[in-house]
Amino acid sequence: MKVTVTTLELKDKITIASKALAKKSVKPILAGFLFEVKDGNFYICATDLETGVKATVNAAEISGEARFVVPGDVIQKMVKVLPDEITELSLEGDALVISSGSTVFRITTMPADEFPEITPAESGITFEVDTSLLEEMVEKVIFAAAKDEFMRNLNGVFWELHKNLLRLVASDGFRLALAEEQIENEEEASFLLSLKSMKEVQNVLDNTTEPTITVRYDGRRVSLSTNDVETVMRVVDAEFPDYKRVIPETFKTKVVVSRKELRESLKRVMVIASKGSESVKFEIEENVMRLVSKSPDYGEVVDEIEVQKEGEDLVIAFNPKFIEDVLKHIETEEIEMNFVDSTSPCQINPLDISGYLYIVMPIRLA
Amino acid sequence: MKVTVTTLELKDKITIASKALAKKSVKPILAGFLFEVKDGNFYICATDLETGVKATVNAAEISGEARFVVPGDVIQKMVKVLPDEITELSLEGDALVISSGSTVFRITTMPADEFPEITPAESGITFEVDTSLLEEMVEKVIFAAAKDEFMRNLNGVFWELHKNLLRLVASDGFRLALAEEQIENEEEASFLLSLKSMKEVQNVLDNTTEPTITVRYDGRRVSLSTNDVETVMRVVDAEFPDYKRVIPETFKTKVVVSRKELRESLKRVMVIASKGSESVKFEIEENVMRLVSKSPDYGEVVDEIEVQKEGEDLVIAFNPKFIEDVLKHIETEEIEMNFVDSTSPCQINPLDISGYLYIVMPIRLA
Known part of the structure; x- marks a missing residue:
């Protein structure tokens, strides 16, 4: 396996994927990035089982195949300090060799066998929404969600889809925030995304330059897709309260x-x-x-x-x-x-x- | 007692004095400011027994006499949000009444009996030093001091005065920093100031606009004086190691x-x-x-x-x-x-x- 890539592109994709790294790791492997080189593509993936990111790295040269996991924090720090504009990646035994200018890192890799598949929702309903509009809606409600992860039905944002309408609602039981806007949509659906997933949604919206974003929902997972990055989130299996009762x-x-x-x-x-x-x-x-x-x-x-x-x-x-x-x-x-x-x-x-x-x-x- | 003062002047002097407020208070009264109105002057004082600040407030109108202590954190927050340019202070029983625009605070005061006297060193040696030069010398060495307060002889900066020379030295046992400059001075002396006192020194140097600062040392205390503010620090009663032995x-x-x-x-x-x-x-x-x-x-x-x-x-x-x-x-x-x-x-x-x-x-x- 050999990859030649601009240091900036490598850093950007690591940064995007790093948001899905597991913080307090249940499985140690989830504190790492999956590097996958296959069919001329180079993917960097991370997941904490609740959210997942699969980023496609635009590399100048990709050869061979490989699939391994590297430690998340070391790689994140490393990509920030690589000295040259170009970085080369290759494997030497089970060490990933990263060369840039007169600096050489040899990073110990882990086998990827236990790294979960990060697959997007393939079926289900699909709608498009203006990126900046969705960003604003999320920003207007997310602060009202319960911060306590154990309040599973309130620790997130509730999405409600009606014909040509998207509504977002968040509440911690003491206050509630509601935002609704017209969108092009035919289906009825609703789902609850955890606060952590919603921060991932904000991260995706922040980092894309595309004017609209495609949202897919298959009953279990929600995915957001932009050019190079797929972000998948698991919906919360808990019922959001009947919020309409508290609106006078x-x-x-x-x-x-x-x-x-x-x-x-x-x-x-x-x-x-x-x-x-x-x-x-x-x-x-x-x-x-x-x-x-x-x-x-x-x-x-x-x-x-x-x-x-x-x-x-x-x-x-x-x-x-x-x-x-x-x-x-x-x-x-x-x-x-x-x-x-x-x-x-x-x-x-x-x-x-x-x-x-x-x-x-x-x-x-x- | 009645004081009329610009809100900005009150805020500035509270901010200057606040640096000497006791953080983890041994005596609760030291978490407060002493307000003293006497002979047409208004002083705000704070001390944690190691360092002390006595700031003279330039007020438009001062009448009566009073001496009391007010809670440090409430007063610090309050002066930042007073709405009008002018603030009036008066006493109503044991409450300090602070009026500014259409806002009225009534803050419970504490008796000042147990508040320690903040007196500067009156005798001892005196030297003048260029403010920005001293600021630079301190900045160049202070980082090397031991952070651990229990290492009393290293948790500070050692001042050495020789004829026409000021030398500052700091060390934590693993590294050492030394800065020396020519100053006008005839006396030989040396003293150790704790890291906390040195931060107070930095604070004084940062906040004065005067080109030179007067330093006095009486064997027990060091004082720095500028126009409106006197800052007194107790020297550390511990011996700084013979640092010259480690310089090759x-x-x-x-x-x-x-x-x-x-x-x-x-x-x-x-x-x-x-x-x-x-x-x-x-x-x-x-x-x-x-x-x-x-x-x-x-x-x-x-x-x-x-x-x-x-x-x-x-x-x-x-x-x-x-x-x-x-x-x-x-x-x-x-x-x-x-x-x-x-x-x-x-x-x-x-x-x-x-x-x-x-x-x-x-x-x-x-």
Whole structure:
């Protein structure tokens, strides 16, 4: 086996595949890259059994056949420091010899027998979506997913396909984020991808220059394909909760407020709220929203901002981080906050933009 | 007590004083700032008993007298988010009321009785030194100090004053850094400042705009003074080792090499060296230095660079991080490496610049 490749191409494909390397390795071999040279092609693969990447390396010269595994962290560090523009790979016994300029690495390889096959979903439904649109949708909801891997049904993003509609939903039980957009699609389907898989999706969307991406779903796996890279993710075998039940249908109080002013006010009251209570009281009156937080040990803070209000006065309390998280993911200058009462979920959405909404559960008034 | 001050000035002086706040607090009160309003002056103080800062706040209006302690972390966060350009401070019972724009904080204060006096050294020797020169000297040696606080005699920087000379030395037992410069001074003296105190020294030098700084030493404490800020540090009561014994007087091999090329070569061999051995063999021949590292599990790397050599051929091994650390702190394009033999300390210094030198102990050849 012999491969001659530009160092940059080798580094790029290693970097793309490295996102699927197993971090805490159940099987040691999954902390490595599979290098496969076959039929004039050179593939670099990695998988942690939940997600997998198969990258095709565009090499100037490929000869022979080989299939072996190399240690992930050493190879990742190595490709960053190779001195020459061109790198040559060959085998010497069970050592992979990497030569670049006046540097020679001899890296011990492992047999590839136990490395799992990384096969994409071959059947199932297929849809195309605008890359930057999907990227935005994911970014707008992913933060609301539960971080705890043991909450399997919430530790991810729920994908819902209807005729000409894609909806993404994430929730950790305390807040929920929803994004929907028109796409060309005929089928009905839904699946849950774990947070780890969703980060892989973001990674794919970040790294492609193609304007649209093809998504395939076969009931068990989801694959995203671009020119040189196939990324496969296993869907989570758990049921996403019936999220529609927490979205209120009518409201009694509506507040329109500058997103920037509310963010700055939150920063101020969080100085005290972060010292234990994690609670901020919102006192909503005619043209004023007063944010108040108290700490038995450190004191209190009162902060007033101007708002436009319709409907009833209201006093309600939130974990300020959840409101701050929502504000970080809205881009309009003004936002709408829609309330039922002090114990019901609050709906926050960008002003005059439909398809995107956030739900935050209140906390008990102290 | 009432103080009116620009929010920026309050934030600046809190930031300066905060560097002396106790991190892991032995006495809870030392995690706070002492606020002292007296004779028309407003001082903010902090100390962890080892270092202390007394900052004079330039306030537009100061009236009354008060002396109390406020919690360090809350105040630090608060000054960063005050909304208006002007902030007013007053006392309401034992609460410090901070008003800025439409924000009001009421912060619980603690009595100041147990807060230690922060007094500068009043007697002792005094010398002046160019601020940027001292900053450079400190930066060139501080990295070589032992990080372990329990190695009291090495966990710091040794200051040596001779007639018209200031020398700084740091060592962790494996490597040593020395910097000396001419200054105007008549007295002989030496003292050891802990790494923590030295970081405080760096902080003072970073934050002053004055071209020279006055250093005072009274046998127990060292003080640095600039316009509004006094910084006092306790010297370490431990003896710095006789460092002159490890500096070789004659050499058998001298290598001149590009600093940049050696740094890049080190990065390459460290890919393997960092996998367990932490050892790189330097094979020095006529015009070549070959760096070799091996790992029983991962393989090996061989890297060659061109050098100019005088004297005998040599094979010697180092922890590559120690050589890399030295190279980061030299600015000349080429460096000199001076060797005695494979078991004696190596001296590294910038080419054609005197007063700065580094010693690195070799490790046993594998």
